[in-house]
Amino acid sequence: MSQQKSVLLIIGGGIAAYKSLELIRLLSKGGVKTRAILTEAGSQFVTPLSVSALTGEKVFGDLFSLTDEAEMGHIELSRSADLVVVAPATADLMAKMANGHANDLASTTLMATDTEVLIAPAMNVRMWDHPATQRNLATLKQDGVRVVGPDEGDMACGEFGPGRLSEPAVIADQIFSYFTQKAGPLAGKSFLVTAGPTHEPIDPVRYIANRSSGKQGYAIAAELSKLGADVTLISGPTRLDAPAGVTRVEVESATDMLLATERALPVDGAVFAAAVADWRVANQADQKIKKQSGGDLPDLALAENPDILATISNHAEKRPSLVVGFAAETQTVIENAQKKLAKKACDWIVANDVSPETGTFGGDQNRVHLISKTGVEDWPLQSKADVAKNLAQRIADHFGE
Ligand code: PMT
Numbered sequence: 001m002s003q004q005k006s007v008l009l010i011i012g013g014g015i016a017a018y019k020s021l022e023l024i025r026l027l028s029k030g031g032v033k034t035r036a037i038l039t040e041a042g043s044q045f046v047t048p049l050s051v052s053a054l055t056g057e058k059v060f061g062d063l064f065s066l067t068d069e070a071e072m073g074h075i076e077l078s079r080s081a082d083l084v085v086v087a088p089a090t091a092d093l094m095a096k097m098a099n100g101h102a103n104d105l106a107s108t109t110l111m112a113t114d115t116e117v118l119i120a121p122a123m124n125v126r127m128w129d130h131p132a133t134q135r136n137l138a139t140l141k142q143d144g145v146r147v148v149g150p151d152e153g154d155m156a157c158g159e160f161g162p163g164r165l166s167e168p169a170v171i172a173d174q175i176f177s178y179f180t181q182k183a184g185p186l187a188g189k190s191f192l193v194t195a196g197p198t199h200e201p202i203d204p205v206r207y208i209a210n211r212s213s214g215k216q217g218y219a220i221a222a223e224l225s226k227l228g229a230d231v232t233l234i235s236g237p238t239r240l241d242a243p244a245g246v247t248r249v250e251v252e253s254a255t256d257m258l259l260a261t262e263r264a265l266p267v268d269g270a271v272f273a274a275a276v277a278d279w280r281v282a283n284q285a286d287q288k289i290k291k292q293s294g295g296d297l298p299d300l301a302l303a304e305n306p307d308i309l310a311t312i313s314n315h316a317e318k319r320p321s322l323v324v325g326f327a328a329e330t331q332t333v334i335e336n337a338q339k340k341l342a343k344k345a346c347d348w349i350v351a352n353d354v355s356p357e358t359g360t361f362g363g364d365q366n367r368v369h370l371i372s373k374t375g376v377e378d379w380p381l382q383s384k385a386d387v388a389k390n391l392a393q394r395i396a397d398h399f400g401e
Pocket of ligand 1: 194197214215216217254272273274275277305306307308309310324325326328340344352360361362363
């Protein structure tokens with residue numbers, strides 16, 4: 001790491017709080033400076049003195065301390081670090097974060113920060129599995145909070161399952177990789193990537209979808225992030241975990257995806273790998289459509305979805321300087337893709353054959369053609385990870401020119 005990085009560590013109240021001491025030690029060994037906030041509950045498990053001895057800094061704990069506010073106000077504290085880490089993140093801290101509470105120094109700092117946040121949850125397995133915690137987790141992920149763990153195993157309370165704080169070395173590694181990611185050729189550049197299918201509701205329980213797994217788009221998001229870019233991944237429903245270091249926004253329909261994409265602007269570059277449904281159901285039912293006894297079929301009317309790629313390519317104020325589309329074709333792949341390049345006004349288009357025998361949709365390999373206004377490059381059949389790596393490198397070269 002070129003210049004010393006710093007972490008603001010918020011230590012929540014849980015039996016795993018003692019592991020935060022080891023985390024501070026590992027961070028310090030790796031050249032990362034730590035400043036800590038010890039919650040009131042956290043101070044039942046570790047003492048301010050031990051935290052301060054390891055950080056070499058004053059430990060903050062009380063929102064209403066006039067001395068603390070005079071030395072460093074909570075707003076300043078919230079922005080004093082390159083990354084905010086919550087470890088252990090208890091069920092209570094996660095609930096506060098997800099619901100925007102600000103009634104102590106830890107929650108106020110988390111509300112006031114404009115720095116990225118990584119949480120390492122730790123709690124009893126039943127608390128972890130509770131729908132409220134899972135709801136809060138989903139909200140936090142949607143808000144762009146990074147999550148490490150929890151691990152599965154024997155717990156201090158005698159139960160077994162997910163809920164154990166990740167090992168300090170694993171949390172430290174995530175922190176180091178976050179900092180090193182931000183140092184590649186795309187450091188300082190921001191990207192949005194769309195991935196996965198969209199689900200277009202018919203009624204509350206049924207939808208129209210397609211076979212996209214999200215693998216290609218997720219791999220591109222991961223590779224751009226590895227090259228240092230700040231990446232927002234706008235994802236339709238998939239089974240994939242968010243790549244490390246990437247902010248994922250989960251959406252369902254094409255309309256949601258367009259909104260999330262517009263919200264992610266401005267960015268330097270955008271890659272549209274999602275398989276967006278071209279149509280949605282115009283007469284979407286509020287209640288589950290009943291099967292008719294006489295065999296009558298429901299009357300589904302389709303409406304055209306907005307074209308996200310074309311909308312962003314033609315954006316008057318916030319067009320990214322590089323817009324890369326994909327073209328999923330089953331015949332005359334290159335010609336059709338070239339037409340899409342012109343029609344959708346993007347800079348490059350990555351054409352792939354999605355005929356069922358290619359296994360492109362859902363599979364792990366892809367044969368693509370990179371098409372720009374100046375020519376066509378045929379890439380060999382390779383893993384989607386390698387397509388992503390090569391495409392990310394081309395993007396980095398483009399920005400480096
Ligand atoms: O997800 P995987 O299983 O890994 O599969 C990868 C993939 C085959 C989905 C991917 O490689 C791919 O080809 N993605 C684009 C799929 C697609 O919808 O292609 P299209 O030719 O219909 O659309 C052309 C471009 O317009 C695409 O960039 C698409 O994201 C975009 N589009 C399309 C319709 C729409 N309403 N809005 C859009 O933004």
